[in-house]
Amino acid sequence: MNLRRLFSIVIKELRQLRRDRLTFAMIVGIPTMQLLVFGYAINMDIRHLDAAVLDQAQTWQSRELVATLGQTGVMDFKYRLHAPQEIDTLLREGRISAALVIPPDFERRVIEHDRAALQIVVDGSDQIVQQAARQLAALPLASLLNPTQGVQVNNVEIVNFYNPERRAPINTVPGLIGVILTMTMVLFTAMAIVRERERGNLEFLIATPVSPAELTLGKVLPFIGIGLLQVTVVLTLGVLIFKVPINGSLLDVYGAALAFIIASLSLGVFLSTLAKTQFQAMQLAMFTFLPQILLSGFMFPFAGMPWPAQWLAEIFPMTHFIRLIRGIMLRAATLRDLWHELAALAAFCVVVLTIAVLRTRKRLD
């Protein structure tokens, strides 16, 4: 390993990057755009479901109930119906996601507790809507109807630590750092290395004393800086726009990000040994990108996945990074607390880089 040579490769990469306007724009543009889009759009907390109400009881109590449920903000009663068949039509046409049915003998059922007093019909094609309906079903009906009695039946109180207001950006923004780094780091490295091969530069380079390790490291080092820059962009915007707290130490946040950046770069280097063209490199990067996003716990709760998916997810660097970054930013955990996630990332780097180095030969065949 010759430092002068390594340094000159880094300089060369930076010079090329400076002239590659599009890539340069993507480095800052992708994090900003994704943060704004996902930060606002990804919201698992259900509010304002379009709904209809079929009140067959038409008593003051039933009207009271509809008004109370409306106030919870979960459902917007846009339609007042008169026949059960209308629910069917509205659901199928997608005009409503849920409908509340109050039977004619509603009050008797409430008092006698023999049958369900209320029915909520939901659009089962959306999992999230189903969840919301389940929440509604747990509402304490008796107390809704007789506030004076104050008897809290059925009432499970949920105490929400770390995100008391249930604001989605607080959960999404830390995870977005992972998404953005995965997208850019894996793709940029894989393509940067394959580009040399595709453009024929490699044939010249391998006829010189440059070693594969110098070449790979020299190409990868600038991206570590770029990755940390992206983390800074997301954190700054996250704090300024979405008021995401950084409860743990900022140093730990960057430490976790650095470990994840190196893991993603290793994956990129490995992919570059498989791909012959930049287009193939891009496809391979996408292939690793989707499962990481879907299974890492960023989109869906990790605990809800079947064990093969969990097992698979444990391999992905992003799974461990999501745990690290959420732990540090939201629960004020330290890297020491989460050392096993860090160890998993390190193991990933070692395995993937070893395979990559074994596959790299300084020859054309």
Add this chain to the structure above:
Amino acid sequence: MPNTDTKAAIVARGLTRRFGDVIAVDNLDLTVERAQVYGFLGPNGSGKSTTIRMLCGLLLPSSGDIEVLGYKIPQQAEALKRRIGYMTQKFSLYDDLTVFENLDFVAAVHELTRANARTRIAELLKVYWLENLRKQLAGTLSGGQKQRLALAAAVLHKPELLLLDEPTSAVDPQSRREFWDSLFALVDAGTTILVSTHYMDEAERCHRLAILDHGRLVADGAPRELAQALPGQALLVECDVPRGAQKALTGFPGITAMAQIGASLRVLADGGDQQRARIAAHLREAGIEAKVEPTTANLEDVFVAATRHSSSATGAPEKAK
């Protein structure tokens, strides 16, 4: 450090390379003496590039022994790479770096100190007329300018051996002449040059020449020696209808190749005066009044004669059909 001064620059014995079922280089024996220009002449696909790549350790030979500058290849290829310069067929420096940045990078790759790099680059920019272009992106250079830059990069670390793979394929005649002047300047300084080409005029300028065809060495020697040793004779048929004469002679026994040169027809034939007389007689029978005179064999005749046994891939014999 192997003792290199007394031996030939390149010695290869039984060099063979297969790609699947295709034999790209077939049992090649090669000796390249020091401080001369050694040419590889051959049509596309004759194995020139593959041979050059094997000689600098970029490709593994399927079998055979190679010794370059005293190093066993491929075992000692890494040590060799410090002492050779390799210019690829396709421009392989960075299009998105300037002339200076490219040379600066290559200097660092070859471990020149910063101070040495600065003086050496200044020297090269002057020698290869690149001073005014030092801040221009390599991708925007003309073919000839790119070639000069690539040569400057290949000789930056003053290699003892320079391997050039069709260096002038995208260059105009004026630039080609200048390029060859540069090569001879390097040879004067003691550099050995192995250059592949498919231009006859370039091949003629080499000290020594190997003609490759379908991966086999079909001729090896100084260009003039090769022309003198040509079996058979070169004839010039002068008549009013050279195309008609060519048609009449097609398939005539003992004719290797024909090519129309302006208003005359150049014929490569076996035998001596008898054969010449037979050809003249045959043309007369066909109603063509022609003068058939012997002429000096040139390198193209050598090339055609050497590659005639496997005609399909070669350019020259096709002209004659």
